Amino acid sequence: TQLLEQSPQFLSIQEGENLTVYCNSSSVFSSLQWYRQEPGEGPVLLVTVVTGGEVKKLKRLTFQFGDARKDSSLHITAAQPGDTGLYLCAGVRGGSNYKLTFGKGTLLTVNP
Amino acid sequence: GAGVSQSPSNKVTEKGKDVELRCDPISGHTALYWYRQSLGQGLEFLIYFQGNSAPDKSGLPSDRFSAERTGGSVSTLTIQRTQQEDSAVYLCASSLQLGGISYEQYFGPGTRLTVT
Numbered sequence: 702t703q704l705l706e707q708s709p710q711f712l713s714i715q716e717g718e719n720l721t722v723y724c725n726s727s728s729v730f731s732s733l734q735w736y737r738q739e740p741g742e743g744p745v746l747l748v749t750v751v752t753g754g755e756v757k758k759l760k761r762l763t764f765q766f767g768d769a770r771k772d773s774s775l776h777i778t779a780a781q782p783g784d785t786g787l788y789l790c791a792g793v794r795g796g797s798n799y800k801l802t803f804g805k806g807t808l809l810t811v812n813p
Numbered sequence: 814g815a816g817v818s819q820s821p822s823n824k825v826t827e828k829g830k831d832v833e834l835r836c837d838p839i840s841g842h843t844a845l846y847w848y849r850q851s852l853g854q855g856l857e858f859l860i861y862f863q864g865n866s867a868p869d870k871s872g873l874p875s876d877r878f879s880a881e882r883t884g885g886s887v888s889t890l891t892i893q894r895t896q897q898e899d900s901a902v903y904l905c906a907s908s909l910q911l912g913g914i915s916y917e918q919y920f921g922p923g924t925r926l927t928v929t
Contacts, residue, residue: 741923743904743923799861799915801856803856806855
């Protein structure tokens with residue numbers, strides 16, 4: 702059983718479209734992180750959300766942490782080809798501030 | 814400054830052989846982590862080092878897997894008697910650790926291991 706479920710697994714859209722990626726769990730996390738990974742490279746941290754209900758914006762990317770700290774979403778506005786990549790959510794559970802539990806990821810392709 | 818580096822970038826080995834994967838963390842990062850990324854399982858935690866000691870080895874899948882870290886820097890992940898299910902990308906990450914708090918993990922590019 703996957704602790705963090707990400708959906709959709711694959712997403713192919715046209716440049717300019719909006720999209721949302723979801724990360725859901727039945728467990729509570731003390732914090733949740735979003736990463737982007739490109740082929741042949743390791744994941745790169747985009748954002749960390751800590752407080753239930755928290756919303757963070759990073760240019761065209763909006764991240765939200767659920768009120769109960771069990772789920773999160775990533776919304777991209779006006780997607781661009783440079784947004785193409787594997788988006789991963791990762792949670793940290795109470796008692797460990799280092800051990801990341803990852804979802805399986807959403808592979809996003811933005812076509813020009 | 815230099816990021817996390819890993820070597821080799823690709824390794825092809827025959828089933829039953831031993832392999833060693835190397836990680837050079839960012840200078841000054843006392844915490845080091847190994848993860849495995851495979852198509853079916855996603856990214857899985859393997860082991861965590863605090864300095865040269867490994868207080869959390871809970872993710873190592875079997876006793877064929879071991880890791881060590883020397884001088885608070887370089888780490889080596891060793892897989893003995895490799896099996897085809899060991900084929901994956903092995904990622905290393907490092908982070909600062911202050912007052913018991915681990916900060917952002919910086920990942921290396923990974924080593925792609927293929928067991929034939």
